Amino acid sequence: MTDPTRNINPGRLAILLKVGVRLTAERDLERLLRMIIEETTAVMDADRSSLFLxxxxKGEMWAKIAQGVExxxxxxxxxxxxxxxxxKTGEVINIPDAYADSRFNPEFDKKTGFRTRSILCVPMKNMSGGTIGAIQVLNKKDGLFGADDEALLTALASQATVAIENADLTTRLRELNLSLEQKVRERTAQLTDANEQLKDLNRELETIAITDGLTRAYNRRYFMERLKQEVKRLxxxxxxxxxxxxxxxxxxxxVNDTYGHQAGDAVLAGLSELVRSKLRDTDIFARYGGEEFALIAPETDHAGALVLADRLRSMIGQTAFDHSSRSLKVTVSMGLATWTTELKDDFEKLIGLADAALYKAKESGRNRVCW
Structure with missing residues (x-):
């Protein structure tokens, strides 16, 4: 899966990162929804934005906030x-002329006096690939929405999705806390049990925050944090x-084209479970994006890493992943980089070296380890 931020120019990417920090810091859902819309309008240089969940x-889409109208x-x-x-489709729609598209409903314009010219609408997808909503922007101020705008809004939608899911979890936890407090007042004898339930939920929330929902591997955000820490320590x-x-x-x-995306999901989940079962507790195995994973192996020099990499590659290639009475086999390519003192605390350069090695493995015929 291609990282949408790769198509964004550095200036807009810097703005996107700042927006992401602000969004993830807000845990009140209604304030967050309004913030997303306001930030989206500003970042996209549009007249108006809307967010639908x-x-x-009920098989419906809904919104409590639509900018510019009560x-x-x-x-x-x-x-x-x-x-x-x-x-419904999970696909981006970019319309240069709204009134020329039969899917556009002009009733909103008629009621408000607003004139919609161009529309860019992207899906909001969670880590499992499911669509939870859509973000829509209207009327780019200096022309039409282009491919770079699609990439930027898609990346922004990803950040918004994570923030919304985190805020929703926080809201549910807050509601549960209120409920538990009432129960404690009514039945103090159940205090110990209620506290244990709360601890379990907190642990679950902490796990959800750092884990990829499909593969149960760590998510990319946690991986990046741990890599920074490890490189800084060294x-x-x-x-x-x-x-x-x-x-x-x-x-x-x-795999996806031949057997369907559910089969692809089964392979991703099975591969992750297999690899995690063979690693040490100190190793950090994460889903980096799409079908790409990353592994941090502390206290492992280049020679040891080569042995581990080839063992994992061979093991994966020999394993059949079951789905709907089918046994699916895949191979993997690996890029390996080992920290040296010359790198200092430049974790991004270390990632670049590993990425370059992975590209070399792909270009050399796949199903191999390169460094």
Whole structure:
């Protein structure tokens, strides 16, 4: 899966990163939704933005906030209109002339006096690939929305999705805390049990925050934090170097195209479980993006890393992953880089070395380890 931020120029990317920090810091859902819309309008240089979430039980999309108009709550069927179509298909829609597109509903313009010219609408997808809503921007101020705008809004939608899911978890935890407090007042004899439940939920929340939902590997954000820490520790105190592995499933698109995305998900989850079962507690195995994984192996020099990498590569290639009475086999390519004192605390350069090695493995025929 391609990282959408790769297509964003550095200036806009810097703005995006700052927006992401602000969004993830807000845990009140309604304030967060308004913040997302305001930030989106500013970042995209648009006249107006809207955010719609999917109500799966009712098969509808809804919004409590639509910038520029007073809205209590609006609902419409999933699949209707531009946002409804994006919510249903999970595909980006970029319309240069709204009134020339049959999916556009002009009633909103008629009621408000607003004139919609161009529309860009992207899906909001969670870490499991499911669509939870859509973000829509109207009327770019200096022309039409282009491919760079699509990449920027897609990346912003990803950040918004993480922030919304975190805020939703926080809201649910807060509601549970209130409920537990009432129960404690009513039945103090159950205090111990209630506290244990709260601890379990906190542990679950902490786990969810750092874990990829599909593969149960660590998520990319946690991986980056740990890599920074490990490189900084080595730069300051030295010791046995650590090694970084970038792991990519070969021809993974063929698995999805031939057997379907559920089969692809089964391969991702199975591969992750297999690798994690063979690693040390100190190793950090993460889903880096799409079919790409990353592994931090502390206290592992280059020679030891080569042995581990080839053992994992061979083991994966020999394992059949079961899905719907089928046994699917895949191979992986690996790029390996080991920290040296010359790198100091430059973790990004270490990633670059591992990425370059992975590219070399792919270009050399796949199903191999390069460094």
């Amino acid at each position: 999917i109500d799966g039980e 809205v209590v709550e609006i609902r419409f069927p999933l699949g209707k209109g531009i946002a409804g179509t994006v919510g 730069s300051r105190y030295g010791g046995t170097p650590m090694s970084l592995f970038m792991i990519d499933i070969d021809h993974f698109k063929k």
